[in-house]
Amino acid sequence: MEVIRRNTEYAIRALVHLAANREAVASAWEIAGSQDVPVEFLQKILQKFVKRGIVDSHRGAQGGFSLAKEPGEVTLLEVVETMQGKLAMNRCFLGRDGCPRSPNCPLKQNWLRMEEQIASHMAGITLQDLVDQVRESSRFEVRGERQ
Amino acid sequence: MEVIRRNTEYAIRALVHLAANREAVASAWEIAGSQDVPVEFLQKILQKFVKRGIVDSHRGAQGGFSLAKEPGEVTLLEVVETMQGKLAMNRCFLGRDGCPRSPNCPLKQNWLRMEEQIASHMAGITLQDLVDQVRESSRFEVRGERQ
């Protein structure tokens, strides 16, 4: 099973790109190219972040997208939830109006605790952290490759 | 997003049923009825646990299924993994043979840590725990309902 969806992964990569080139305005086309994402799809994705106020958009020639906040202030949790909503271990399905077993469901509390664990873990990671880590590791790579 | 799938939920309920009526052999039909699960579908599900040695099956008249292990020895993790495989936050998709960004992927370690957290949480819960919790909470209910 897979928790993080494709478009969420795309979103993260795009935002890391924006965070790395802070100040600059990058077009969807440019981002898509550098991050291996279908352009039209990426546009859709970025729109969600614009609505959430995480990304600014600039129409017209020389337009594009830029981060609306400091990279240190955008958490992975926000990004993931923007794309796929609140992560749930299990919203109980049976029963039209909520799970009929709900009162004595032995798992509810456990699922909730796991959800909280993941959420708080994600809330502790910011775009800035990701940018830093990428820089760190690519420094090694470049050194290695230079002869 | 939803981590636990429908059939996994069915599986858990079925196993809790078997754990609660330890020793007894219950037919798929009986379990399905008491747990609101489509019978044929449940059969498919139980087969997986038979193969894993978690459930014993008994063919023929008066046959059915029974737990092959002590309820305290079957963990939620085993159950979930039997149904949906190892839980992954994100197996990176791009690239035929693994993610090309892998070397400097800023998230890999984070995803792994989260996966471990969830897995160890689930490994700490057994069918016995679930049965106990159900008994606990239904005691209240019965009391409440008896006028």
Next chain:
DNA sequence: CTATTTAAGACTATTATAGTCCTGTATTAG
């Protein structure tokens, strides 16, 4: 022998995700 019940695989239906396309509107360079 016959009812019952699991085993197993093929098949279908439904839903979720991924991806495309088209039309419109704002912006800006010239």
Next chain:
DNA sequence: CTAATACAGGACTATAATAGTCTTAAATAG
């Protein structure tokens, strides 16, 4: 003012994953 650029948004299609059904075979209790 105009043409080119680039986002906005909705409709549409494709693909894949999940859920669920059906059919035939094999085992076993009585």
